[in-house]
Each structure stands twice: as C-alpha cells, then as structure tokens.
Amino acid sequence: MGLIVYGVALSPFVRKTRVFLAEKGLDYTLEQVNIFPPPDWFKDISPLGRIPVLKDEETGATLPDSSIICAYLERKYPEPALYPKDNLDYAKALWYEEYADSELASNVGMGMFRPMVVNKLMGKESDRATAEKTLNEKLPRYFAYLDKEIGSKEFLVGDKFSIADIAVATQFANLAHTGYRADEAKYPNIARYVKALHARPSFAACIAEESKFVSKLGL
Numbered sequence: 001m002g003l004i005v006y007g008v009a010l011s012p013f014v015r016k017t018r019v020f021l022a023e024k025g026l027d028y029t030l031e032q033v034n035i036f037p038p039p040d041w042f043k044d045i046s047p048l049g050r051i052p053v054l055k056d057e058e059t060g061a062t063l064p065d066s067s068i069i070c071a072y073l074e075r076k077y078p079e080p081a082l083y084p085k086d087n088l089d090y091a092k093a094l095w096y097e098e099y100a101d102s103e104l105a106s107n108v109g110m111g112m113f114r115p116m117v118v119n120k121l122m123g124k125e126s127d128r129a130t131a132e133k134t135l136n137e138k139l140p141r142y143f144a145y146l147d148k149e150i151g152s153k154e155f156l157v158g159d160k161f162s163i164a165d166i167a168v169a170t171q172f173a174n175l176a177h178t179g180y181r182a183d184e185a186k187y188p189n190i191a192r193y194v195k196a197l198h199a200r201p202s203f204a205a206c207i208a209e210e211s212k213f214v215s216k217l218g219l
C-alpha cells in the first residue's frame with residue numbers, strides 16, 4: 001500500500017511533490033505520464049489534465065495539484081512539519097507557495113524552460129531570444145522581490161525549512177536547467193539561498209536525475 005506520483009521529473013510541480021515526500025521520509029513510485037496530450041485514463045484523475053497527481057493506495061484516492069497533495073501529506077504525516085505552526089508564518093508560507101506556483105512558475109516555465117529545454121526535447125532549436133527577453137525584462141521584478149524577502153535568512157519563513165522554500169526553489173531548478181541564472185551580483189541572496197536548498201538531499205537527488213537528460217541537450 002504505497003504512494004504513487006503521476007508525472008514527469010522535469011515538471012517543477014512534480015519536483016515540488018517529490019521533494020516534499022523525500023523531506024517527510026516517505027517512499028513513493030513515480031509513474032511517467034506524457035501530458036502532451038494526456039491519455040484518457042489520466043483525464044479522469046486530473047480534471048485539468050495537469051501533473052502531478054498523487055494516488056494513495058491505502059484508500060485508492062487520487063489528488064491532483066501539488067499544493068493539494070502537499071497539504072494532504074502534511075495532515076496525514078505531520079512529522080517533520082513542513083508548514084509553520086505559527087498562524088501568521090503559516091499564512092506567509094502559503095503566500096510564497098502561491099507566488100512561486102503562479103507568476104514565477106509561468107514566467108520561468110513559459111518564458112525560459114519551454115523555449116530552451118522543451119524545444120530541444122521536441123527536436124527543435126532553443127529559442128534564446130525569448131529566454132533572454134524573459135530573463136532581462138520579465139524576471140527581474142520577481143528576482144528583486146525574492147532577493148529582498150530572503151535577505152540574510154536561510155529559509156523564507158520562521159527560521160525553518162518549509163513548503164515556501166520547496167515551492168520557490170523548485171522553480172529555480174527549472175531555471176538552472178535552461179543554462180541561465182539570476183544574476184548573482186544583483187541578487188546575491190537568491191544565489192546563496194537557492195544553492196543551499198538545491199544541496200539538500202531531497203532536491204539534489206531530483207536534480208541529479210533530471211540533469212542526466214538535460215546535460216545531453218547541450219544548453
């Protein structure tokens with residue numbers, strides 16, 4: 001009776017879920033699902049046709065959406081806690097999660113990862129013009145905000161690793177796969193923070209697995 005994650009490794013939301021599971025010390029199986037287009041059986045368990053979906057074989061229940069999956073796992077497996085206990089810190093962590101999953105994700109995903117990595121995976125040339133436009137014109141706003149929020153801290157909320165750090169750092173893993181980075185001189189706090197988070201065994205294991213594919217793309 002185990003946990004199954006449906007998805008593909010390079011998705012930031014699948015990685016978010018896998019890191020969450022690893023930080024909880026939970027075993028799971030990753031079952032590959034090609035979402036372009038999703039098979040019919042998958043649409044039944046993912047109404048929006050998106051990955052990840054979690055299946056909990058103990059109950060047979062399936063849950064779409066990384067945020068819902070992480071919230072469920074936190075309730076079912078409370079230790080170690082990955083959401084702050086303090087009310088305000090809890091709300092702040094949800095805010096950073098939302099910020100990372102929505103606007104940061106769409107800019108990194110559509111503006112950087114898709115033109116650089118997905119193009120290559122589909123046998124096309126990378127579109128550096130789009131990626132550089134996103135990096136130089138769209139992302140600075142998000143980088144500036146996060147650099148300020150991180151400041152000299154190790155973790156975003158309450159001096160403790162949380163869902164906020166997982167959600168933000170997973171987007172920076174996708175950015176790193178494109179071969180581009182947030183300028184270290186302009187955003188030194190992001191550089192230090194992301195480096196430390198990606199070195200955690202939970203992130204490092206996912207990134208090492210993904211890098212095997214991405215390193216072959218010559219980006």
Ligand SMILES: N[C@@H](CCC(=O)N[C@@H](CS)C(=O)NCC(=O)O)C(=O)O
Binds near residue numbers: 048067
């Ligand atoms: N809010 C969702 C977002 C999931 C998502 O957008 N996944 C992408 C892959 S990274 C996807 O499945 N895209 C396919 C589509 O939108 O059709 C979550 O947190 O799980």
